[in-house]
Amino acid sequence: MANDRSRVELESDFAAVARVAMRGTSQAAAPTTLLHIGDEHLVVLSGHGDRPETVRQIDLGAARIARDYFHHEPPTPGEIERAIDFAEDEIMRLGKLAGVTATLFGTGPALRPWGLLSGPMMTIEIVEQWFQRLASASLGQPNALQGLPSGPEAAATLLVLREFMHHQGYTCAVIGDGLVAPEPSK
Numbered sequence: 373m374a375n376d377r378s379r380v381e382l383e384s385d386f387a388a389v390a391r392v393a394m395r396g397t398s399q400a401a402a403p404t405t406l407l408h409i410g411d412e413h414l415v416v417l418s419g420h421g422d423r424p425e426t427v428r429q430i431d432l433g434a435a436r437i438a439r440d441y442f443h444h445e446p447p448t449p450g451e452i453e454r455a456i457d458f459a460e461d462e463i464m465r466l467g468k469l470a471g472v473t474a475t476l477f478g479t480g481p482a483l484r485p486w487g488l489l490s491g492p493m494m495t496i497e498i499v500e501q502w503f504q505r506l507a508s509a510s511l512g513q514p515n516a517l518q519g520l521p522s523g524p525e526a527a528a529t530l531l532v533l534r535e536f537m538h539h540q541g542y543t544c545a546v547i548g549d550g551l552v553a554p555e556p557s558k
Contacts, residue, residue: 375434375481376410379427387422389477392546404475407545409482409532411435414462418469426469432462434482437528446509446517447527455528459535469540476537476545482529485521487547495544496537503534 390404406417412433419425441447441455478487490498506527508516537545
């Protein structure tokens with residue numbers, strides 16, 4: 373699974389995004405949440421400081437959703453609805469995370485095309501707009517997807533991101549692989 377990262381790699385990513393979060397606040401240890409959407413799993417790391425206090429994994433990866441639910445391109449309304457039901461059930465297994473007081477960061481290959489499209493800050497409103505375009509395409513308006521990342525895995529990533537942000541109460545996310553690049557030496 374090319375897009376599923378090891379726990380050690382994700383903890384390293386968490387430390388890097390926590391440093392970014394701490395630069396943006398006067399709080400010494402701002403709450404941070406890292407979202408990783410892999411091929412087969414979604415992993416969420418949360419905590420204060422540069423070490424996660426919790427690491428949770430659920431069976432909600434982009435390739436899994438695309439393979440198990442999206443049999444057409446674009447997916448049909450029924451396929452989207454079944455994928456939403458599955459995603460909601462899985463996300464509910466996480467319980468309530470740090471919520472809106474934490475900064476949500478997302479990194480990795482599945483989110484990369486969406487981050488390139490939005491820029492480093494992605495609001496729930498833009499995610500909803502993109503999702504409405506996916507829904508329009510599923511209803512027979514294929515041009516609605518023009519300019520958006522294409523393919524079933526991109527659609528699955530968007531669906532998972534939307535459901536995660538909505539059900540966990542995040543209004544925005546900082547997306548980008550550059551967040552976890554090593555800091556320059558002084």
